[in-house]
Structure formats: C-alpha cells, structure tokens
Amino acid sequence: MIILSIDTSGVDCSACVYDSENDVVLGEVTDNIGKGHAELLMGIIDGALSKAGLALNAVERLAVTIGPGSFTGIRVGVAAARGFALSLGVEALGITTLETLAADYLQQHPGRPVAVGLDAKRGECYLQIFAADGAPLTQAALVSLDDARETLAGFDGAIVGSAAPLFAGEETGSGPDHFPIAIVARVAATKPAHQLKPAPLYLRGPDARPQSGFALERVSPA
Known part of the structure; x- marks a missing residue:
C-alpha cells in the first residue's frame, strides 16, 4: 500500500511517500519553517511525490498528524488530508504527535x-x-x-x-519537538481500515479569543 503522510503540527512541514508492503520510504521532504504551513504544504507534497517517482493518484492511504501541537498548523494538515482523501477516494487517518x-x-x-x-x-x-x-x-x-x-x-x-x-527539574524544555514523517506513515500502515476521519486533537483551546465587553453599533441603512 502506498501511503502519503503529512505533518504540519509543529515547526516542520513534512511529507512522506511510503510503500508499506516493502517497508520502503520512496520519497520524503521536511522543511523546518516554524510557521506558514498553508503556503508551503502543497510544494512539500509535490517534492515527496517527485522523489518517489509517483503521481498523486498512486496514493492509497493518507496519514496526518492531528496534534497536540500548533492550533493553526493542525487545521492546515487535517484539511489537506481530508481533501486529498475525498478527491482520491481513499481513506485518511489521524496519527497523534504523542x-x-x-x-x-x-x-x-x-x-x-x-x-x-x-x-x-x-x-x-x-x-x-x-x-x-x-x-x-x-x-x-x-x-x-x-x-x-x-x-x-x-x-x-x-x-x-x-x-x-x-x-527532571530543569527550567526550560528541550526546544521544539520534531515528528519523524516516515514514522507517521509507518504507524498509519499498522492501523486497520475504516478508521474515523482525522480530526484535530488540541487538548487546549486557541490562544486567540474574541474580545468581550465591546460591541460595534449597528447602523441602519439610509
């Protein structure tokens, strides 16, 4: 089975094309970008497919990291995976970063x-x-x-x-986590068919919240 895995849940933007039958990574691209996953993801996927020498319609299963991680990044990845799965008529699975x-x-x-x-x-x-x-x-x-x-x-x-x-009592963590994209594909290969569609696993609400206590006056049309 040919699996396309993508990760936009952290500082990396990654894609991997994996042949689960032969346990071979056919093509992989990872770019440490921090932010801006939506703008670069399609190019990253094209790069992985190009390295694999395959067209998108060769993909038989999608896998995407669903968090926890970046609120915006997770939404980008999940939306892309579900969109590709719908257009290709294949299954998409969510894999947690943990x-x-x-x-x-x-x-x-x-x-x-x-x-x-x-x-x-x-x-x-x-x-x-x-x-x-x-x-x-x-x-x-x-x-x-x-x-x-x-x-x-x-x-x-x-x-x-x-x-x-x-x-261990230290004051700071070890820095941004990186989620190996080939591992995402390999985990997806072990999952049985007919899984639930991928959905974000946030565990914490977004930092941006609507302001309360303020309202704009409605103006009636003249």
Whole structure:
C-alpha cells in the first residue's frame, strides 16, 4: 500500500511517500519553517511525490498528524488530508504527535515502555504513556508539570519529548519537538481500515479569543 503522510503540527512541514508492503520510504521532504504551513504544504507534497517517482493518484492511504501541537498548523494538515482523501477516494487517518514520538523511540529501543511529554508552556505539558508494544496506557492529556511529575514518579521506562527536561527539574524544555514523517506513515500502515476521519486533537483551546465587553453599533441603512 502506498501511503502519503503529512505533518504540519509543529515547526516542520513534512511529507512522506511510503510503500508499506516493502517497508520502503520512496520519497520524503521536511522543511523546518516554524510557521506558514498553508503556503508551503502543497510544494512539500509535490517534492515527496517527485522523489518517489509517483503521481498523486498512486496514493492509497493518507496519514496526518492531528496534534497536540500548533492550533493553526493542525487545521492546515487535517484539511489537506481530508481533501486529498475525498478527491482520491481513499481513506485518511489521524496519527497523534504523542504516538509518533513513542513509535519513533520504540523502533530504536524496543521492549521498554515510554512516556511522551510535550512542553505546552505555562507550566503545563501534553503527556501520554505507552507500553513496550506501543499500546497506550493512558489517555493523552494536558496536565500541570507537578501532576506530570507525580504521574511519572516510579515510572520504569523512558521519558521522551520536549518536556522531559522539565520533569527532571530543569527550567526550560528541550526546544521544539520534531515528528519523524516516515514514522507517521509507518504507524498509519499498522492501523486497520475504516478508521474515523482525522480530526484535530488540541487538548487546549486557541490562544486567540474574541474580545468581550465591546460591541460595534449597528447602523441602519439610509
């Protein structure tokens, strides 16, 4: 099965074309852009397809990171994946950033449980714990750093992600998280068919909120 995976949930804008039958990455492009995913995503996808030597209609499944992460970036990626899936008549799946980092760790260090913590700022983090086989042991959640430290007290496994230094008492996290786009594709390949359509996993509301207490006077037409 040919899988096209995309990630716009963080500082990277990424796309990967993956052949799941032969476990081969056919084409991959990642650009660390910070912001502006909407403007660059189509070019990134074209680049991955070009490296793979395939046209878009060769894609048999879409995969997209659904968060937690950048509010705007997640919307861009999910909308693109659902649009492509609709036009191609194939399935689109959502892969969380937390399970992506867990799968990346477990691919390199099998046989050990792993906790993934993403620095959410404001004294909070996104946290989820996975078993050695990759199965989730807890739900993805936005929690305070104190609660995270309490949850992880005595945890006999690895701790990865930008919040890991914060759990150890350091003042700052390790910087922006990067979600390996080939891992997103490989995780998608393990999912059974007929999944729910991808939808954003925000866990926290947007920073931009409507102002309250102000209203514009309505003017009746002359």
